[in-house]
Amino acid sequence: MTDRTDPHERAEPPPSPAVPAGGAPDGGEIAEAAGSAAPGQSSTSLWRDVWVQFREHKGAVIGLAFLIFITLFVIAGPWIWQVDPADLDIRNKDVRPIYTWLWDREADVMWSRPLGTDNLGRDILANLMQGGRVSMAVGWVAMLLALILGTLIGVLAGYFRALDGLLMRFTDLMLALPLLPLLLVMMLLFRDQLRAAFGPEQGIFVLIVTAIGITSWMHTARIVRGDILALKEREYVLAARSIGTPSRRMITRHLLPNVLSPIMVSATLGLATAIITESALSFLGLGFPSDYPTWGKILFDSVERMERFPERVIWPGLCISLTVLAVNYIGDGLRDALDPRIRGR
Amino acid sequence: MLDAAAPAPATPAADGAPPLLDVRGLKMHFPIHSGLLRRQVGAVKAVDGVDFTIRPGETLGLVGESGCGKSTCGRAILRLYDITEGSIRIDGVEIGHLSQHALRKHRPTMQMVFQDPQASLNPRMNVSQIIREPLDEHTKLSSAEKDEKVLELMDAVGLNRAFARRFPHAFSGGQRQRIGIARALALNPKFIVCDEPIAALDVSIQAQVVNLLEDLQEQFGLTYLFISHDLSMVRHIATRVAVMYLGRIVELAPREALYAEPLHPYTQALLSAVPEPDPALARKVERVILKGDVPSPANPPKGCNFCTRCPKVMDICHEIDPMPRHLPGGRQVACHLYEDTKTTTDPTAAHKPGHSSAQQGVSP
Structure with a gap:
């Protein structure tokens, strides 16, 4: 029921305030929308609307x-x-990541191997x-x-x-x-x-x-x-x-x-x-x-x-x-x- | 029965112009499959042998209660279903059994306005795209010409041009129905099936939409099949009215005659169900109240379809299916009450056998 009444209310106001609310607030577009070329430019502005809505979604x-x-x-x-x-750098195998040094000063770390190496180096x-x-x-x-x-x-x-x-x-x-x-x-x-x-x-x-x-x-x-x-x-x-x-x-x-x-x-x-x-x-x-x-x-x-x-x-x-x-x-x-x-x- | 067939072709000819739509013996049965092998065990006879004609420029109202096959009939005429049997001639072309592919080039002649304005518009298309669709399918206009045509159509149905880029959800019910009407008008059709176009609207909007339909009819010379269960609205817009019950047309008559003096017992019951605003008058009028439910269209009763609920039922009604009889004044009724009195529309003569049989019906 609310789904039906809500758009009804929004569609009711006269076109003059409604148009700038929908599109970009530049005068040329309002004139065009009210004039004859309104449907022609729908595809470009559609993707702009999609992008505007997409940005609303923080995640x-x-x-x-x-x-x-x-x-x-x-x-x-x-x-x-x-x-x-x-x-294979077999001499430097099993090197720990560089951040291990923060809590374990004894750890085997190297600046040239920031995330460490595996068992084969x-x-x-x-x-x-x-x-x-x-x-x-x-x-x-x-x-x-x-x-x-x-x-x-x-x-x-x-x-x-x-x-x-x-x-x-x-x-x-x-x-x-x-x-x-x-x-x-x-x-x-x-x-x-x-x-x-x-x-x-x-x-x-x-x-x-x-x-x-x-x-x-x-x-x-x-x-x-x-x-x-x-x-x-x-x-x-x-x-x-x-x-x-x-x-x-x-x-x-x-x-x-x-x-x-x-x-x-x-x-x-x-x-x-x-x-x-x-x-x-x-x-x-x-x-x-x-x-x-x-x-x-x-x-x-x-x-x-x-x-x-x-x-x-x-x-x-x-x-x-x-x-x-x-x-x-x-x-x-x-x-x-x-x-x-x-x-x- | 033999003499009844004679006036049938004469009626439209008498009025001059040949009919725009001529439906003969239209049947639309939906098969019922059941069992392990999905064998067909029966059929829902949604429309079971319907004949009528519509002359150019007229509005035929099709009324009846829910589930009597009105909408199915309208859709079958536009061949949205593959019909079971019968002939549909529109503008002189037989379309009853054309393939959907061959039918495509005849589609611009006939269009449809749907019941639920919300469901009949694709929510992912904006108004301009919706109204353009028929133009894209059937015309070779340039994009600019189509845009211009879309805006003209929006003017014609009273929509603001600035709304062209909006989506259907942003409109009220009445505005959505206007979009649906604009789409139906896009190809300059001659014939439009209005399938309960006002049933889903507020009462205040209903009048607007019906007036719009009337204005457009005048402006573009349209012919309507107006399906509705709202008897007062049909009285307002229709030139002739057909009453349907359980897949059949039981009575078809000019508007004034039908509302002034309904012949078929079902029509009488239907009209007496319309509320009377004057309480004094309402108390005086004796209402015909039907008992029981509509029989299943999958298993209609033997004889007349209405015999299980008819207040004037006779023995013959349980045996023989009444054929439509043509009566003077362009009326047509399928009822045994009028079998032998086809020349008279005198209510006393017509009702005499009815009363006696009703009394008989009570005693056993």
Whole structure:
């Protein structure tokens, strides 16, 4: 009830005070809005409105700042911190991070190894940067792949009744498959061909990304299908049908924008799952080769000696969880910003 | 029955212009699937054999209680559903069984205004985008021409031009309905189905929207199928009124005749349910109160659909389904009471068998 009366009250006042409240307060725009060209400039100002609303969400802004920081850290970091992450400095193994000195004057610390070294003398800071590149790339690409697959299958199943049974049973089938044995078989079958085609690292990257992508789209597909089924019965879809809008534009214009929220949520969850699945695969020896660091692998390699060297678990763990959290908040803020009902407030 | 068929084609011809919309034997059955194999075990007969015509420029009011198939009928005519049976000719084109693809180029002729103005507008599109959609789909105008057309339409339905970039949630119910009407008008349609356009609005706004619809009808020469359960509003806007019960049209008559002298027992009951503002008069008028519920459209009674609740039910009503009879004055009624007295509209003659059967109905 309040939802209905509230916009009613806001829409009531005459246009003159309402226009500057909505857009930027410059005179030219008011004149234009009142004149003839008002609808033409909607696309640019729409994105400005989205940005204004996005900035309202503190968590999303902090998340975005952190994501930019961590992305710069892994991309530009190795140019500044020019230490080879694979370099074995066996004399300086098990060096503690520099801050350990604050409470333990006896600790083995070096200024040239700010985050210490591992049991083979590899620099942890350099490893975090190199590992972050791989983890982020795997996470984003696998998430996007799963998202596109899941949305496509969900939309097709929800919109076209004839495909529904077939696609949803296929989704059930994929959900019922045990993930790890499937990945194992995929690795065994395709590893050598892909290595030959793309080189050892790129080959394994393509394999891991595809494997994670095609085994994690099912939940997105189910959520999207459910929402499409509900939206399909809404009157604005009927109205579009009475106009004669063909199916493909019906989907892109009316259905997809309205299932954006659940897609966004499963995207942020998907990123986390992809990074963690990659770590699990590397841990089982199915992922990247052992001298090729990723956040997940640094984490798993250090678990055995976690009590003596907690920093080797904390730093990669923090990287993973903060990245996921940042993306989660950005998704949250973006979802609010893209919803005109919330943006209007 | 044979002689009843003769006046049918004669009625529209007598009035000169050929009908804009001609619906014959329209049936819309929704299958019911059940059991392990999802076999079809029956059908909800939402619309079960409806015939009517609408002449250019007229407004046909379609009234009836909830669930009688009014909205389904309106949607089926626009082929938002794939109809089960029947023929729909609009502007001389048979669209009853065209594929949705072939239908697309006939869509501009017919448009629809929906019941719930909130649900009929996509919340993610602004007013300008909503009104533009039909133009994007069916015209090859340049972007600037479309913008100009959108603003003209907003003027026509009484929306401020400055609101073009706002989203539907920022409007009141009446304004939203105006947006919906502007969208329906965008392609210069000849025929508009108004599916309870005022049911979700405040009473004060209802009059505004109905007056707008009337003004637009005059301005653009529109033809309406006005679906409503508000009998007084239909009396205001319609030129002819069709009364629907359980998927059938039981009575179709010019407005004045129908309200002055309803023939079908269901119409009589429906009109007597309209509250009378004068208490003295209200006490005097004897209301017809129907007993029981509407039967399920999945399992309609044998014989006349109304026989389970009719106060004037006769034996024949349980056996034979009454066919629509054409009576003088362009009236049409489907009731056994008028089988043998088709030439007379004298109420005493018509009601005589009714009273006797009602008394019979009480005793057993």
